[in-house]
Amino acid sequence: MGNNIKSKKGNMVIKAAMFGSLAGVITGLLLAPKSGLELRQDLAVQAHEIGDKAVEIRNKAQSALQNVEEKTQITVNTGKSLIQKGKQLVSNLKILVYEIQHGALTKTVSIYASDNKDSGEPTNDIPIIENEHEY
Template sequence: MNNQEKGTGNFLTGILVGSIVGAATALLVAPKSGKELRGDLSEQVDNLKEKSGEWKETVMEKSSDLTSTAMEKTNQIRQTAMDKGANLAETVKDKADQFRNTAKTAVDEVAENAKKGADDLQDTVHKTVDLTADNTKKAVDQAQSAASQADDEVTQKAEQLADQVNNSMNP
């Protein structure tokens, strides 16, 4: 997870906590009866739970989209690399056939070197694609974990606030 993603998570957590504190303060300072105040607090807690659920869904959708995009890009890169490797091997073979009659020994040596280079290139591309796929999966897993943690924190803080409000209303 990069610094920007951590900052965004911290910012969203700050907004959530600030919203909770602000709503609770506004409700506690408002000149209302205990029954009205408890009703308002209950409504605010319900709204907060609903919003946290919506945020969780948004994070999960974005994580799913990121996973799909990463897999699609990985498959595209892999296919392109395989096509290019196959095209390179085919080109080398055609050139070797053209010059075979005049310089058999030299052409065989060049073809062998080119095939080895194509194999090395293909191996390198496969390793790069696999590494990219692994890194992308790790990033998606981290994003999903962070989303789950944020949801757990929001739920816990909302429950704590509800407990505090209930405790202050029922001494």
């Protein structure tokens, strides 16, 4: 809905510029001392030039609008992706907190192979997260 209003305002500006230019050209030509045939030819040439400029301005405006729309869509998609990643992180954090509260981090395992135990060297036990519950 907002794009439609902006589009209408843009069209009004283009039309106003075109009609203002046309009025200035016509006034200038009418005040110039020329014959009727020369005046009509000059008016036709000027009208075509103004029409070409109006089309060029419209094409540039449409291109700029399309560029803004594409960049806006990319920004929206990036934002949605970041929100989804944030939701996933929160979900993972909730699971981790639940597992910590319910003692899921109490089991340990040696980081060395079983032959190191026989060698008399000290072992380093580290905690491992094991999912005891399926969600």
